[in-house]
Amino acid sequence: MKRYPCSGCSLLCDDIIIKSDGLFIDKVIGACLKGKERFDQVSAQNRITSPMIRKNNELINASWEEALAKTVEIIKNSSAPLLYGFSNVTCEAQRAGMDLAREINGFIDSNASICQSCEIYLWKKELYLKGEELFPQGINITTITEIINKVDLIILWGANPAETIPRLLNKVLFSRGKFRMTGREIKTLVIIDPVKTASFRVMGVRDLALIIEPDKDIELIQMLKEECCSADSIPSGGVAGIDKNDLKRLLLHLTGAENGVIILGQGVIQPHADYDFIEELLDLLQLINTRQVKGRISLLLLGGHFNMAGFDHVALSSYGVSGKLQFESKKLVKSEDTIISKINNENFDCSIIVGTDPISHLPHSLSSKLAKKPLILIDNHNSATSRLADVVLPTAITGIESSGLAYRIDQVPVELKKILNPPNNIPSDEELLNQLITKLNGGAK
Numbered sequence: 231m232k233r234y235p236c237s238g239c240s241l242l243c244d245d246i247i248i249k250s251d252g253l254f255i256d257k258v259i260g261a262c263l264k265g266k267e268r269f270d271q272v273s274a275q276n277r278i279t280s281p282m283i284r285k286n287n288e289l290i291n292a293s294w295e296e297a298l299a300k301t302v303e304i305i306k307n308s309s310a311p312l313l314y315g316f317s318n319v320t321c322e323a324q325r326a327g328m329d330l331a332r333e334i335n336g337f338i339d340s341n342a343s344i345c346q347s348c349e350i351y352l353w354k355k356e357l358y359l360k361g362e363e364l365f366p367q368g369i370n371i372t373t374i375t376e377i378i379n380k381v382d383l384i385i386l387w388g389a390n391p392a393e394t395i396p397r398l399l400n401k402v403l404f405s406r407g408k409f410r411m412t413g414r415e416i417k418t419l420v421i422i423d424p425v426k427t428a429s430f431r432v433m434g435v436r437d438l439a440l441i442i443e444p445d446k447d448i449e450l451i452q453m454l455k456e457e458c459c460s461a462d463s464i465p466s467g468g469v470a471g472i473d474k475n476d477l478k479r480l481l482l483h484l485t486g487a488e489n490g491v492i493i494l495g496q497g498v499i500q501p502h503a504d505y506d507f508i509e510e511l512l513d514l515l516q517l518i519n520t521r522q523v524k525g526r527i528s529l530l531l532l533g534g535h536f537n538m539a540g541f542d543h544v545a546l547s548s549y550g551v552s553g554k555l556q557f558e559s560k561k562l563v564k565s566e567d568t569i570i571s572k573i574n575n576e577n578f579d580c581s582i583i584v585g586t587d588p589i590s591h592l593p594h595s596l597s598s599k600l601a602k603k604p605l606i607l608i609d610n611h612n613s614a615t616s617r618l619a620d621v622v623l624p625t626a627i628t629g630i631e632s633s634g635l636a637y638r639i640d641q642v643p644v645e646l647k648k649i650l651n652p653p654n655n656i657p658s659d660e661e662l663l664n665q666l667i668t669k670l671n672g673g674a675k
């Protein structure tokens with residue numbers, strides 16, 4: 231029995247005990263159902279273990295040679311390739327993906343730009359103007375360990391970790407930390423959400439459940455900002471569907487906590503045409519943290535895929551920018567495009583999808599456009615995208631059949647380990663992407 235990290239979600243729990251003889255996984259101890267499912271993927275029915283190519287409108291098994299030749303042919307016939315996904319692969323594979331994008335003058339973006347657009351935004355928002363001078367804005371981020379050890383207030387805002395990151399609340403809410411020996415008893419949970427999600431079930435009597443009207447989060451932030459600045463009373467009718475007394479309690483928690491964290495979910499981070507939710511929230515946090523004498527409030531962004539945070543780290547360390555990258559003449563160029571605008575304007579002529587299922591996840595208006603052009607899929611299981619792909623290249627399951635680095639939800643790097651050999655000696659994502667670069671270069675990398 232050995233301890234391994236789990237790549238089932240971005241929490242990357244590193245306390246999973248695995249019993250394995252190197253051929254099969256016999257026992258998984260300590261993982262949640264989602265994690266258990268991840269380890270079960272090794273022998274799942276929808277597992278892809280052989281390359282496939284489309285012939286006469288049908289996907290058929292092919293040899294690696296045939297499938298790679300077809301992939302190279304599609305890429306060579308393309309002048310505007312689109313590379314997308316990369317949140318379910320290691321940092322090494324993300325780097326190889328960026329190298330491939332540079333090699334073929336493509337546009338590369340990760341799931342984070344759709345699922346967690348604010349993460350990219352926050353990395354970028356390092357400076358803000360105050361009068362004539364530039365001041366570092368940044369954000370107060372925090373780590374899981376710090377939350378366990380110090381936090382006395384947890385606010386879930388548009389976030390439902392009970393279902394998306396199943397062990398997060400176990401770790402941060404029900405744990406006893408170094409400076410929180412009384413554990414759950416001293417931790418207050420506030421949930422702000424328009425729907426009563428599964429996470430509401432862990433609430434106790436001292437916690438605060440705030441059902442907010444849909445799309446009214448900005449009104450709540452603006453009111454909280456005003457209340458922090460002036461002595462004006464909270465509107466008697468409440469704000470955004472939340473009554474006055476609950477708003478008072480929320481304000482008291484925010485300003486009175488010794489150490490608080492706002493866990494922000496995808497429910498609130500989608501860009502909005504009329505206002506900038508993240509900018510307003512950062513302003514509020516700055517206001518509270520400047521006035522708070524005894525503590526601080528920090529932010530944790532919920533991302534689902536196990537290495538969603540890694541893409542930005544790799545892009546920043548390799549190219550000095552975060553998020554999407556557009557290459558021309560094998561150089562990085564500025565681009566206002568996003569993965570959405572690229573697909574929407576049909577500004578691409580083939581796509582290379584890595585470790586994701588955009589045909590299921592994107593709205594039909596976009597997925598239908600994606601499906602119209604040649605599509606190469608690199609993944610380890612069947613999906614709606616694999617059914618429409620022109621070439622499917624299988625890869626090893628990261629964290630089980632291949633190793634590498636991933637960034638946890640709190641930006642902490644975790645080394646994922648290999649437990650088993652993959653079936654049919656299928657390569658890792660990194661190996662496959664590097665192989666493609668070599669093939670495109672006629673044998674030289």
Ligand code: SF4
Pocket residue numbers: 236237238239240241242243260261262263264265266395396397398
């Ligand atoms: S919470 Fe996530 S990382 Fe932890 S065991 Fe469950 S799926 Fe795996």
